Amino acid sequence: MSITVRSGAEAMQLDVIHRFLCDEAPWSRGIPRETVARAVAHSLNFGVFDGEVQVAYARVVTDRATFAWLADVFVLQAHRGRGHAVRLMDAVVAHPALQGLRRFSLATSTAPGLYARYGFTAPVKPQILMERYAPDLYLTQGPA
Numbered sequence: 001m002s003i004t005v006r007s008g009a010e011a012m013q014l015d016v017i018h019r020f021l022c023d024e025a026p027w028s029r030g031i032p033r034e035t036v037a038r039a040v041a042h043s044l045n046f047g048v049f050d051g052e053v054q055v056a057y058a059r060v061v062t063d064r065a066t067f068a069w070l071a072d073v074f075v076l077q078a079h080r081g082r083g084h085a086v087r088l089m090d091a092v093v094a095h096p097a098l099q100g101l102r103r104f105s106l107a108t109s110t111a112p113g114l115y116a117r118y119g120f121t122a123p124v125k126p127q128i129l130m131e132r133y134a135p136d137l138y139l140t141q142g143p144a
Contacts (some may be wrong), residue, residue: 002050002051003048003049003050003087004048005047005087005090005091006046006047007044007045007047007091007095009040009043009045011045011047012047013047013053013054014033014040016053016054016076017040017054017057017072018033018036018037020057020074021036021072021074022036022138024074024077025074026109027107027135028138029136029139030138032138035138039059039071039072040059043059043060043061043062043071044059044060044062044095044097044098045058045059046058046059046060046092048075048087048088050079055078055084056074056075056076056079056085056088057072057073057074057088058070058071058072058073058074058088058089059071059072060092060095060098062097062101064098065101066102066103067101067103067104067105068098068103068104069104069105069106070092070104070105070106071106073085073088073106073108073111075088085114086117089114089115089117089118105123106120
């Protein structure tokens, strides 16, 4: 089969994305399908496809002018170790809408080495960053 990288919400397989984020991703366990659908609809989306099957995903929340946040990056377990994460990140960092940004951020606990290859580092001024964080939100709020 041929490996391709596609972008755009219409190209993404929402069932694949929701299943992984809801059942496997530690950062979004229990996330409702409707929440995933809204996130996909309002983000810049990237997927790696093996033929017509989506095997990897990333989305970027951005104003396409000054900042971007890389989120929900994954490669399905059965497809890891084949270079899909590199293909995905190559497409993300090369996308025309993501050039010339002042800040491009992400949070990761699983693949800092991958992101370092693309120039991501720990925050230069972590003391200026703040957040509101509800890690178990989808498990405690009940159905949407």
